[in-house]
Amino acid sequence: MASTGVTADGAAAKKIKAAPVPSAKTITWLTMCFMTVSAVASIRNTPSMAVYGLACIFLYLLPAIVFLLPTSLVAAELASGWDGGVYNWVSQGIGPRAGFIAIWTQFAMTLTYYPSLLAYVASTLAYVFMPSLASNGVYTAAVIVIVYWVSTLVSMRGVGLVAKLSSSSMLLGTAIPGTALVLLGIIYLVQGNPSAAPIEASALLPQIAGIAGLVLIVNNFLSYAGMEVNAVHVKSMANPAKEYPKAMFLAMGLVVVIFVLPALAISWVVPSSELTLTGGVMQAFTAFFDYFHVSWLTPILGIMLITAALGGMMAWLAGPSKGLLLIGRKEGYLPPFFQKVNPAGIQVNILFAQGIIVTIIALLFALVPDVSSVYWIFSVITTQVYLIMYFLMFISAIRLRRSQPDHPRGYRAPILPVLATVGLVSAACAFAIGFVPSSQFGDGSTALYVLIVGGGLVCLGLLAPFLLLWLRKPAWKNAVPAPDDDEG
């Protein structure tokens, strides 16, 4: 595997001492697989997909073929040949500046993801203990800030801990309840009850005509976003060239199963009219359990879903920020302050800076109704920004096959140019759909919407990283020496 390690030099290196980091190969292929599933999949939105009945198979399988498969196989090949994750793949395939933009776009997306994810955690907790709290801004802000910072402090204790927690949370919060939902659904049918959703050929396809159906289908491509995020940790695997692809193959299958089967099970038991009426994820689960007279399971499931959400968040906390550190240090794109790592090898100052930004965003989101009302548009912008990373990743994969055909790879994806092209086209479709106004924009001008989303995309996805590239100083390169056994 190509090394991303660098040697220590420069005056700044004398000021900040290199920190020792773990040399143990702490991540097994199964842990990597579960971490990846944890970062991507959950069952928290299965009720909203169950509304579509049998058509949810189409809604998940089509995106799996055109987006999940290319993303996973391309990432498997690249990670089996080059360490460091997406920043290094793009650096090798296109150039270091493009590599920095790739990891920046992945990192920038997470800034709006954490508050919305933790708002979900807050509302689920409220549902279990005191429903009236769900609409309380102070409560929501407090949960977001406290849980976020506790998670950040825990993740600073090392990638091994993060790997164990996120993979365990996937088992507890996704695999176990998902299996339970499917088993209950099967029992329901075996007992001779009719399926609430029609099981017939005509129900296989969703409502495709019209822009709303198209938005729903293409947005589902993004259900599978994030399969590549843990590749930054391949150096923590004993034999990443062989083990990472294996982890990705299993993760691919698990992600599809986790999305499709529980949604189908719910659609068999709970009529779509009830799913629509209940208006919330937990209410829909209550309706499901109610059919089996085990509604006491609802709060337990709620806590499990929260565990899964937090485990997934920890995988994201540890991933993009690590990539940012690695290229920031190697190419000198980040000031020395942000290159500092703690004794566990974790990029503490990047995580602190990220925490401060997330805290500000979260407080505005939870406490200022005007911000709450427009928060959805930030998620649109950051998703568009994130798609830039996929463009760069797929282009890099094609270029690396040509520029470094003999570079050792533990796995070579079949028909990679075709796969990467399909992935590129899918990402382009998702990108184009991102400019279609969603419900919240109402009757506003489409041109204005395109201007807002496009402006945000340019500012966050291009101007911000270019500003950092422009401001960089030669002394920043390797300002903090990389430990020999840096896991990334």
Add this chain to the structure above:
Amino acid sequence: MQEKSHSWVYIVIIVVIAALMVAGAVTFGEEKESQEAHAKAKELIAKLNAAGLAAPSEAAAVRLFGADGGRAAERADNALLHAQFAWHLGTSGPASRPVIIDPDFVKAAEIFLSVYAPGQLAGFRDFVKGLKLGSTTKDQ
């Protein structure tokens, strides 16, 4: 250098999760059957049918919504909940973004509030009147 043992972290997390599960199971209340709950359920079903929408059974409506709408009616006119509504109908995950909401979803929610929480109906209507809607489901 090996990573430190984190046994205490695991123990704390396991204890917190277990405590929350037990506390949740103990405090989680079910909707109670009552004459009023049955009357509201009948009203809901009649209104849904009149609007051409599928309706749940009376027994299910009683169990889920009780006499006051239960958790589903909790402050439905709140801005923060509306913000989260944007994600509810789309996919979950890091790159999730809002979709174009099906008009039947909005119609059903309005009818629900008109039965169980009429005081919140005006606020909800204010929210939905600005929404662009589009069909994503087949008639069943």
